Amino acid sequence: MFILLRWVLKTVSVALCALALLGSAAHAQTPAAPVKLAMIEALSGPNANAGEAVFRNLVWAVERVNARGGVKLALERYDSKGQNEEALSALRSAIDNGVRIVLQGNSSANAAALIDAINKHNERDPARRVLFLNYSAVDPSLTNEKCSFWHFRFDAHADMRMAALMDVIKDDKSLKGVYLIGQDYSFGQSVLREARRQLGVQRPDVHIVGEELHPMARVKDFLPYLAKIKASGAQAVITGNWGNDLTLMIKAAKEVGFDGKFYTFYGNALGAPAAIGDAGIGKVVAVADWLPNVQTAASEAFYKSFRARYPAAADDYVHMRMQLLIEALAQALEGAAKQGVSTTAGVFDIAALATQLEKASVSLSGQSGTMRAADHQFQQPLVVGIMDRQGVPGVKFDVEGSGYGFRVAKTLTPEAAELPTSCKMQRP
Numbered sequence: 202m203f204i205l206l207r208w209v210l211k212t213v214s215v216a217l218c219a220l221a222l223l224g225s226a227a228h229a230q231t232p233a234a235p236v237k238l239a240m241i242e243a244l245s246g247p248n249a250n251a252g253e254a255v256f257r258n259l260v261w262a263v264e265r266v267n268a269r270g271g272v273k274l275a276l277e278r279y280d281s282k283g284q285n286e287e288a289l290s291a292l293r294s295a296i297d298n299g300v301r302i303v304l305q306g307n308s309s310a311n312a313a314a315l316i317d318a319i320n321k322h323n324e325r326d327p328a329r330r331v332l333f334l335n336y337s338a339v340d341p342s343l344t345n346e347k348c349s350f351w352h353f354r355f356d357a358h359a360d361m362r363m364a365a366l367m368d369v370i371k372d373d374k375s376l377k378g379v380y381l382i383g384q385d386y387s388f389g390q391s392v393l394r395e396a397r398r399q400l401g402v403q404r405p406d407v408h409i410v411g412e413e414l415h416p417m418a419r420v421k422d423f424l425p426y427l428a429k430i431k432a433s434g435a436q437a438v439i440t441g442n443w444g445n446d447l448t449l450m451i452k453a454a455k456e457v458g459f460d461g462k463f464y465t466f467y468g469n470a471l472g473a474p475a476a477i478g479d480a481g482i483g484k485v486v487a488v489a490d491w492l493p494n495v496q497t498a499a500s501e502a503f504y505k506s507f508r509a510r511y512p513a514a515a516d517d518y519v520h521m522r523m524q525l526l527i528e529a530l531a532q533a534l535e536g537a538a539k540q541g542v543s544t545t546a547g548v549f550d551i552a553a554l555a556t557q558l559e560k561a562s563v564s565l566s567g568q569s570g571t572m573r574a575a576d577h578q579f580q581q582p583l584v585v586g587i588m589d590r591q592g593v594p595g596v597k598f599d600v601e602g603s604g605y606g607f608r609v610a611k612t613l614t615p616e617a618a619e620l621p622t623s624c625k626m627q628r629p
Contacts, residue, residue, distance in 0.1 A: 235273035239295035241305045243283035247418040248444040254518040262527035285314040306337025309388035330551035344578040348624035353577040355526040365488045365583045371403045378410040380435035385414035392441030423453035437462040448472040475603035485588040491521035493598040503566035514602025529561035576624035583618045585611040
């Protein structure tokens with residue numbers, strides 16, 4: 202009986218050990234839950250095309266990071282319809298769904314509302330803090346007087362973009378009069394304000410012959426606006442317009458026969474080149490963090506890789522900064538993990554992750570950038586391009602199958618593009 206009992210106990214012990222080992226192996230083989238990202242963007246309404254373009258960029262960036270192994274990301278999409286209240290509702294839904302990292306950019310008004318809401322939420326509910334990564338909202342105040350520890354911007358802000366354009370404008374000796382026009386919200390207002398200031402410094406001889414703000418995403422016919430611009434005698438327009446407000450404005454310029462230049466922030470995509478056609482050759486100027494015709498082998502390979510992923514001409518809207526954003530996030534997640542900070546879903550130390558992101562320094566396909574910890578404004582090169590026909594020297598690639606692309610006229614180093622900040626960061 203004793204021998205039998207000892208045999209039974211030994212058998213049970215072996216079985217329990219085997220089960221424990223199997224459990225450990227199963228636990229070791231179970232992949233960590235991916236880190237959820239919520240893109241909150243206008244995916245319906247007049248600017249839905251811009252939202253979908255962003256989504257394609259982020260999907261491609263996430264796919265690349267996931268394919269490397271290690272950090273795993275899961276991108277979710279929430280439709281803000283371009284409205285503040287809808288963006289805030291989407292934020293609440295994302296938080297309830299376990300998201301701790303939010304991405305947005307196609308409206309500075311939406312971005313400001315999100316920053317304010319996230320600041321309040323993080324103070325009220327520190328166990329569920331949220332980080333906001335901004336790829337396009339360029340109102341300068343967001344990394345100056347409204348700066349937040351929880352907000353990181355990966356695009357050059359409006360004043361930085363304007364300074365890059367002024368580097369070209371100051372050399373345009375034929376320019377005597379300009380017309381300023383923009384969307385009537387914080388970003389559009391800041392563009393016009395900075396255009397006035399920088400013209401006064403760089404080109405005091407140039408007269409501002411007209412200035413106008415219009416409702417954002419509500420104007421269906423820009424012919425009256427362009428008729429006024431033409432009648433003003435302006436040789437150029439300076440605008441921060443984006444989305445349909447830019448496309449429709451350039452179409453109207455063609456219809457009224459306005460022959461001046463457009464100095465733009467976003468004239469290189471979303472239908473603008475096709476809309477203006479031959480009339481834009483040498484006249485539409487755009488500033489960006491990167492352009493497809495940056496003439497390096499690494500840049501060309503990057504662009505061709507995107508086009509292989511999205512071969513339709515209508516999907517040709519790639520932004521390097523969105524790729525660098527995801528690379529910086531992956532770097533920060535890896536850095537947090539090395540510091541022993543858990544980054545699994547539901548056990549997130551967002552403050553520690555933000556501290557890692559402040560140190561981000563990333564490179565991709567020859568493009569590099571670093572995060573400035575003082576204000577969370579990403580520092581990277583800027584380029585200014587001039588529209589021309591595909592095939593001429595410097596224009597190997599066109600935009601959206603239009604037959605027109607942008608040759609690089611000027612490149613600014615990160616040091617040349619950098620501007621001081623007035624941010625007084627409040628840290629947790």
